[in-house]
Amino acid sequence: MKKHNIFASASPIGIVSISLGILIGNISVLAADNAALISVSVTNNQPVMPRTIFTQTWTVQNTGTTTWTAGASGYTLNMVGRDSLGAIELYTNTASKHYKPTAIINGGHSVAPGQQATFSMSFIAPEPAGLYTDTFQMNSASSVFFGPMLTVQVTVQSAGSTNQYDRARAVSFANNYAGYVVPDGYFWTNSSGFYFYGSNAPVPTTLIGDDCAHFVSCCIGRQTNEWGGGLPIPSRASPTYGEPGAGRLVSTVLIGGGYAKEVFSLNDMMPGDVVGWNWEGDTNIANLDHVTFYVGNGMLASHAASALDVSANTWYQSSESLAV
Incomplete structure (x- = not known):
C-alpha cells in the first residue's frame, strides 16, 4: 500500500382551465x-x-x-x-x-x-x-x-491496478455512516465497552461514548461487510473492526505502519485524511483523546459525538492533523 497525503374525468358544464400543477379531473391545483x-x-x-x-x-x-x-x-x-x-x-x-x-x-x-x-x-x-x-x-x-x-x-475510466487508498470510498463511508452504526454492528460506549446495535441502526443519542477510532477505522479500512478506503487496519478488540484507541490508531497503526505522516495545517490535508485531538494541549500524538475523519473543505465526520460536515476549526479545539 502506497503512502498518500491523507434525486377518467367527469364532464362538467363549462370547463374552467386553471394553469396549475396537480391534475384533479379537468382542474389542476398548483403544488x-x-x-x-x-x-x-x-x-x-x-x-x-x-x-x-x-x-x-x-x-x-x-x-x-x-x-x-x-x-x-x-x-x-x-x-x-x-x-x-x-x-x-x-x-x-x-x-x-x-x-x-x-x-x-x-x-x-x-x-x-x-x-x-x-x-x-x-x-x-x-x-x-x-x-x-x-x-x-x-x-x-x-x-x-x-x-x-x-x-x-x-x-x-480504468486506470489499471493502482494500489491506491480510495479516498472517494472513504468519504462515502463517512457520509453513509456518520449518523448510523457501522456495518460490523457495534458501537463503543466507553473506553472498554461496546454493544451490538446492528448495522445501520441510528447512533445512540443517550450517551457520547468512545466510538471515534472504531468509526474512523471503518472509514479508512476494509471491514468485511463493507470497505471504506481500503487500508488494512488490524482489529485489536474482536468482534469489533479496527483499532478502538485514538492514540494507538494514529501513532501505531497509521504513522507506525507507514500509511500516514503528521501535518500541522488543514491546507496540507486531503479528503480522506484523519484529524486527532487532545483536550489538554498535549502535542504527543500518542496521547490523543479523540480522532475524526476529514471529509474535505475544512469539515469533519465523527462518532461519539456523531456529526457530519462540521467545522474542523470550531467544532473541536486542540487538534493534531494527519495526512493518510
Whole structure:
C-alpha cells in the first residue's frame, strides 16, 4: 500500500382551465412546493479518471407557489439514499444531527415562484472503474421532500491496478455512516465497552461514548461487510473492526505502519485524511483523546459525538492533523 497525503374525468358544464400543477379531473391545483430541473454542469455518464475531484451544479426552477428561503434551514437539495461518489458539501454544517450531504442555494438569496436557483456539491471519483450515481431531491424548510429526483452520474475510466487508498470510498463511508452504526454492528460506549446495535441502526443519542477510532477505522479500512478506503487496519478488540484507541490508531497503526505522516495545517490535508485531538494541549500524538475523519473543505465526520460536515476549526479545539 502506497503512502498518500491523507434525486377518467367527469364532464362538467363549462370547463374552467386553471394553469396549475396537480391534475384533479379537468382542474389542476398548483403544488405549494414544486421544482423542475433546468440544467446540470456535469451530464450523465460523463467519463472521469479515478481520484478526480469535480463539482456538479444543478439549475432548478421554482414551479410551485412558495418562495424558497436560502441557507441550511431553508430550501435545500438533499442526498437521497447512499453516497457512492465521495460527496463534499460546499458549506459548513452547524447542526448536530445533520447526517446527509446537502447543497444550499448558491448566492444565499431567496427564490420566488418562477425563478431559478443553483445548487452545487463536489465529488471524488472512486478508484474502481464503473458507473456511479448519487441521487438528490429538493427539501423544504419544513423538511418535506418534493420535486423530481436529480442526479450526478459519471463513468470512472480504468486506470489499471493502482494500489491506491480510495479516498472517494472513504468519504462515502463517512457520509453513509456518520449518523448510523457501522456495518460490523457495534458501537463503543466507553473506553472498554461496546454493544451490538446492528448495522445501520441510528447512533445512540443517550450517551457520547468512545466510538471515534472504531468509526474512523471503518472509514479508512476494509471491514468485511463493507470497505471504506481500503487500508488494512488490524482489529485489536474482536468482534469489533479496527483499532478502538485514538492514540494507538494514529501513532501505531497509521504513522507506525507507514500509511500516514503528521501535518500541522488543514491546507496540507486531503479528503480522506484523519484529524486527532487532545483536550489538554498535549502535542504527543500518542496521547490523543479523540480522532475524526476529514471529509474535505475544512469539515469533519465523527462518532461519539456523531456529526457530519462540521467545522474542523470550531467544532473541536486542540487538534493534531494527519495526512493518510
